[in-house]
Every structure is written in C-alpha cells, then in structure tokens.
Amino acid sequence: DAGITQSPRYKITETGRQVTLMCHQTWSHSYMFWYRQDLGHGLRLIYYSAAADITDKGEVPDGYVVSRSKTENFPLTLESATRSQTSVYFCASSRTGAPDEQFFGPGTRLTVL
Amino acid sequence: AQSVSQHNHHVILSEAASLELGCNYSYGGTVNLFWYVQYPGQHLQLLLKYFSGDPLVKGIKGFEAEFIKSKFSFNLRKPSVQWSDTAEYFCAVNTPYGGATNKLIFGTGTLLAVQP
Numbered sequence: 001d002a003g004i005t006q007s008p009r010y011k012i013t014e015t016g017r018q019v020t021l022m023c024h025q026t027w028s029h030s031y032m033f034w035y036r037q038d039l040g041h042g043l044r045l046i047y048y049s050a051a052a053d054i055t056d057k058g059e060v061p062d063g064y065v066v067s068r069s070k071t072e073n074f075p076l077t078l079e080s081a082t083r084s085q086t087s088v089y090f091c092a093s094s095r096t097g098a099p100d101e102q103f104f105g106p107g108t109r110l111t112v113l
Numbered sequence: 114a115q116s117v118s119q120h121n122h123h124v125i126l127s128e129a130a131s132l133e134l135g136c137n138y139s140y141g142g143t144v145n146l147f148w149y150v151q152y153p154g155q156h157l158q159l160l161l162k163y164f165s166g167d168p169l170v171k172g173i174k175g176f177e178a179e180f181i182k183s184k185f186s187f188n189l190r191k192p193s194v195q196w197s198d199t200a201e202y203f204c205a206v207n208t209p210y211g212g213a214t215n216k217l218i219f220g221t222g223t224l225l226a227v228q229p
Contacts, residue, residue, distance in 0.1 A: 033216075042119075042203060042219040043157075058216065090156065099145035099164060099207045102217060104157040 003027070006091050006105040014113050019078045021108050023091030031094045032074040033058075033102065034066065036087040043090065049074055050097055081112045115140040115208050119220035126194050127228050134189040134223050136178075136204030145207040146187040147217065148178055152200045160202070163187065174198070196229045 004025040013019050023032065030051050035043040045058030047066040055066050063085060065077045078085055088109050092102040116139045126132060138144060148160040161172025168180040178189045187204060204220040 035219075040221055042117075042221040043205075043217075044219070045216060048216060092157075101147070101159050101162065104149075106156045 004091060004093055004103055004105040006089075006108050008108060009106065010109050012111045012113065013081050015082060016080050019081050019110065021076045021078075021089055021091075021110070023074045023076070023105060025072055025074075025091075025093045025103075025105075027093065027095075027103070028071055029093035029095050029103075030071070031097055031102075032068065033092040033094075034064070034074070034076045035090045035092065036060065036085075037090060037107070038087050046076065046089075078110075081110075083112050086110060086112045115206060115218050117204055117206050117218050117220040119202075119204055119223050121223045122221065123224045123226075125226045125228065128196055129193050130227075132189070132191040132194045132198070132225070134202055134204075134225070136187045136189065136220060137185050138187070138204075138206045138218075139185065140206060140208045141185075142208065146178070146180060147205040147207070148172065148176070148187075148189050149203045149205060149219075150200045151203065151222075157203065160189070194225075194227050196227050198225060199227045200225060 007022045033048045034046040037043050044060045049055045049068040090107045091105040094100045094102045118137045120135045146163045149157040150160045151157045163170045163180045171177045201222045201224050203222045205217040
C-alpha cells in the first residue's frame, strides 16, 4: 500500500525557472491538497482539488499552477520560481469533502536560489 | 477570517513530565478539530480529532484533547511524555468556507523537545 508519494523529495532550482512537484496517491481519494510549510506560518493551503478536472485556490495560490487530469495525480507547478517560494511542500488527500482526516505525503523540500 | 492560534511555539520538557499544548480558534460556528504530529523528518500524522459528542477525545500514543466550546479551545494533553514524543504538533480546524468543507486551517505549530 504505497499511499501518497511525492517527488522529488529535494529540489534546488534558480530564480525564474519552472519547477513541477509531483504528488501521487493510490487510495482513489477524491480530494487532494497542496500545502506549504514555513517557519512561523505552519501549513498554508495553496490549492486543492475536489475531483479530476476540478481545482480551486487556497490561501496562498499566487505563483502556482495545478492540474488534475487523473484522480491519482495532482502536480504543482511553479511557473517562474522566486526565492519566497523556498519552502517545504506537502501534498495531502482525503476520501471526501466532508470533514475528514487528511493523509499527508512525505513532503518536498524546495530551495530557490 | 478563521484562524488558529498555538501560543506555545517551543516547549522543552523532561521525560515523565505532563504536557499541555494550547490551541484556540476564531470561528464561531460548527467546527471540526484536529491535532497532527510531525516527527523529525517525517510527514504529518493524525493524533486525534473531534467532530461531535464527548468533548474529551482520546487519540493515539496516550494523547488526549478537550474541546471547550465556550473558550474556543482544543488543548492537547499527555500525562507523561517520552523522549519519542519529540516532534512538532499542529492544531487544525476544519470549517465550511469556499464551498469545500474539508479545508484545514493550521496553527503555526509547537515544537516539543523531550529531554531524556
């Protein structure tokens, strides 16, 4: 049971480059989420998706793009990376949109130089 | 806007000491409350959750939390901590906003260090 996986686990890139972080879940959960974790801010929601082809903005969406062509995948793209996007990114999923536990991936540590 | 406050940013305890981590939220309606834990180098895991019913909730590894509606609080407790409890603890609130009900708002986290 692979659960929820993220790749890469670590990434260093330069300002202005495009970066895509991958998230894959094997549970067929409807909902998927992207968070960023920064010191002093906890986790903040970037984007979420209720199902394939349905996405919506969270608290801090600027500078990010998501897509969800398949239920199991939810990639997050930084179209032109900035230093302020240096962070740890967590993907999560849940079975339903009702109040429910979210299951988190191992995270991707992204450094933008 | 809804918010979650964790007042203790960094807590250091000795093994066997009792633990209480504070969590307050700002939403006045129906809430669902969670405590997640992040062990060093690992992903977030659910410790416990409160949806309704008995306001004293028991979770894994001997943790419990009490929902006090009048105080907008959901404090986490453990009678006797162990070195293995060293981790970061996040309180989270789920409120129905933006059309999708399963969006979590997290507190800033409390880093707990337990000294052997």
